[in-house]
Amino acid sequence: MSIVNNRKALHDYFIEDKFEAGIVLEGWEVKSIRDGKVQLKDSYVKIKNGEVWLFGCHISASISTCTHVLADSDRIKKLLLNKHEINKLIGKVDQKGYSIIALNLHYSKGMVKTDIALAKGKQMHDKRATEKEREWAKEKAQIKKQYNRL
Numbered sequence: 799m800s801i802v803n804n805r806k807a808l809h810d811y812f813i814e815d816k817f818e819a820g821i822v823l824e825g826w827e828v829k830s831i832r833d834g835k836v837q838l839k840d841s842y843v844k845i846k847n848g849e850v851w852l853f854g855c856h857i858s859a860s861i862s863t864c865t866h867v868l869a870d871s872d873r874i875k876k877l878l879l880n881k882h883e884i885n886k887l888i889g890k891v892d893q894k895g896y897s898i899i900a901l902n903l904h905y906s907k908g909m910v911k912t913d914i915a916l917a918k919g920k921q922m923h924d925k926r927a928t929e930k931e932r933e934w935a936k937e938k939a940q941i942k943k944q945y946n947r948l
Contacts (some may be wrong), residue, residue, distance in 0.1 A: 801903040801910070803833060804838040811917035816888070819850065819912050820878035821903075826869055830860040831910055836903060843877065843898035843914050845888055850877040852900060852912070866868065877912065890916050925932060 822833070830836065835859075841854035852875040859869035879887075890896050901913040920928070 800814075801834070801904045801905065802836050802838055803902040804841065804900055806839055807899045807915070807917070808903055809920075809928075811897075811915070811919055812919050813915045814896070815821060815899075815914075815916040816877060816901070817883055817887070817914050818906070819914055821852065821910055821912055822876040822894075823910060824873075827873075828856050828910065830857050833860050833904065835860060838900050838903065841900040841917065843899075843900060845884065845891065848884060850879055850884060850887070850914075851875065852877055854902065877914065881906075889917060895919060 837856040837857040838854075839856075841852060844851050844853060851939070855875060856871055857873075858871055864893050887898060891898060895918050896919055897919070899915055900919050901915050903910060905911070
């Protein structure tokens with residue numbers, strides 16, 4: 799079950815490979831995620847000292863958050879991946895043009911997980927071509943729908 803998607807990521811990047819990663823969260827963050835107060839728009843992933851970290855994921859504090867807890871909405875979150883997956887990501891990111899982005903947050907067996915992707919940035923002409931293909935697919939669907947009505 800998807801919580802939030804990063805739609806901008808699919809517009810700006812070609813997705814090469816996907817991984818599912820667990821996230822280390824605090825209690826108030828889980829409550830806020832369940833309330834839907836999370837944003838992945840400008841989030842990205844970096845690898846430091848063999849560990850994977852999620853930057854830019856904004857989780858707003860819920861009203862029910864305790865007053866003795868200092869809620870940092872832009873806290874850097876650690877992602878949980880196997881060593882083999884981390885090594886694969888390190889090898890690809892060292893190549894020119896590749897980056898790691900967060901695609902979505904979802905529930906898996908009661909836990910909050912994220913799909914991260916190894917992605918390559920799109921140029922402006924690639925974005926225009928994708929937009930044209932999307933529009934043409936809509937037009938084809940409308941033509942088929944009108945044709946089937948007759």
